[in-house]
Amino acid sequence: MDVTIKDVAKAAGVAPSTVSRVIADNPRISPATKRKVKRAMEEMGYHPNVTARNLASRKTKALGVVLPFSADKALQNPFFPEVLRGISSIAHDMDYSLVLCTGETDEEMLEGVQRMVYSSQTDGILLLYSQVRDPIQSFLLEQKFPFVVVGRPAESGSEVTHVDNDNIQASKDITSHLLDIGHERVAFIGGSRELVVTLDRLQGYERALQQAGISSSESYKVHTEFLKSGGRSAVRELMSLSEPPTGLVVADDLMAIGVISTLEEAGIHVPEDLSIVSFNNVYLAQVSRPALTTVDVHIHDLGKEAAACLIAHVQRRDQPAKRVIIPHKIEYRSSAISRPAPSEV
């Protein structure tokens, strides 16, 4: 708490600069001196002061993590903790610390980001979501501040490094699965249209239909908030169509759980009456009933990769923007079953 580099220097009989170089493991210091200094540090319980170090070296060894709290991006979604875990593991390995930035509204978050950037609190920033026309992305871009986004940037995609799944393909895959096992009327329930991930998954769904030669109907595509039970009305509407779907592609596990709940209330059983597939494969997906057939997007890897990219990027600023795609994998469980051949009414 108190012993400084000077104290150590004095005790070891060397100059402060030497101690500093010992800390940095500078090859220009002889092994003998290093040992001597290290012993002194040990004995005195010396620990370098990061603040001073940061000031002198004009770096922070800290990454900013921006995660949304607003209702529809929903921090209660286990997606965030999980990606955080991935980020943290890399940050820890590379000796970076993480500073959190959140807010209930876009403005609050932007404010937070600006603070981080202007006051040089972090070397780079990680965006854990991607929405269209994101003022934060614009700001960061314009400031030329290093950042990487988890997800696909809606704009300037080629200029910003991002780590994502191929959500279009993933969605196409899982929709096709539903089609393959006999469903002909498959609807899509997505979250906020502002989120790129929703858009991508919707597009994948549409492509799958198209490939199967099924025309897609607007009434089969509904959007509702990630978590809000507002989903209820959307589901009811969907099921009261003259030709209700027999299969549902839901853009998120948690949403799927909410949807299933609503369905059951209405006396519709999953998967007997209706098959459901979703995305993310959070822990709950295997514990809820029925266990969810879902796309495992390897959340943890998304986080790890994003952190690694960002660190690489802040260490060598000249790196070009890159795009990393984390593979996905469908987990087949019990929320989707094959549809008996339709009876010709």
Added chain:
Amino acid sequence: MDVTIKDVAKAAGVAPSTVSRVIADNPRISPATKRKVKRAMEEMGYHPNVTARNLASRKTKALGVVLPFSADKALQNPFFPEVLRGISSIAHDMDYSLVLCTGETDEEMLEGVQRMVYSSQTDGILLLYSQVRDPIQSFLLEQKFPFVVVGRPAESGSEVTHVDNDNIQASKDITSHLLDIGHERVAFIGGSRELVVTLDRLQGYERALQQAGISSSESYKVHTEFLKSGGRSAVRELMSLSEPPTGLVVADDLMAIGVISTLEEAGIHVPEDLSIVSFNNVYLAQVSRPALTTVDVHIHDLGKEAAACLIAHVQRRDQPAKRVIIPHKIEYRSSAISRPAPSEV
């Protein structure tokens, strides 16, 4: 990114110290000068460098947040994000930043905490869980480093400021509820015995039984990991007793969901065959089927209060340790129903 206090000073035709005092809104600077300086800051896009400021003022305006990743404390539990939200809202208001510290193991976390403390990265630390014989708490205590824990410290409770629910009372309340609606055989499923919260809830359960004049049986108290499906075997064991319980007090919502799933697999229906109550009232509790009767512990308030306490504490170090109890409230939903009067066999 570049303009410093000196540049502003020059532009405004004053000394750097004057600019500094303007920033601090020091009353010794005349309004006229303040205006002048502020205009200059504005025009030049000046933003103080926190690092330099921190170094000079020997504060960081940052709070460390320690949250566990290990399996049984489970970050996937929405409890953490939610308390984080509470913390964040206060931190934001008070202009503090949050730095995250996590780890998969206790050692990793201790390491992280030590780093924070030794290198003075934060002014104070928030512990989001409490376990018995916690090396982190001991360390912090011994270093006299300001910290507050969310939960009840197992040891030295009177010396460390903490924010908690009255979990014993809460557990007693909800267990009594089960008893009141006619259940006579009520079992308890808790998480890790290392966690104080588990211990408290167990104790509340026991007290309720005792007060109702029911003797508690060891086979009715089981512990399993917070999330792991390992819970399965525990549940099966419980249900294969010669006198299986008709009511279950589960120490956590997520666990309850897992338990219900296991039960249903075994053909036992909740709440018809078995009533379940749990704790926390996370978002899922109202969305899952059946919706959970659970104790709302006001997670968000826990976080807010904890952050407020910590900030108060770092600002005036001489404050005595205090204990804040957040009230709880039972949410009656559909996972617990009254037990028909037992038939006299």
Added chain:
DNA sequence: AAGACCTATGCAAGCGGCTGCTCAAATGGA
């Protein structure tokens, strides 16, 4: 043996902002 070169350290100037102290100007009182 003397200059050329290393090697291992030390010196000192920052990094950007804070703050105790000093000092000049302005104000007020008599």
Added chain:
DNA sequence: TCCATTTGAGCAGCCGCTTGCATAGGTCTT
């Protein structure tokens, strides 16, 4: 009008560490 006060602002040292440059020995060359 003159001196005591108050007010406003500047000076300079410091926070703890990093780093370019200088330097003192020592080792090689030739």
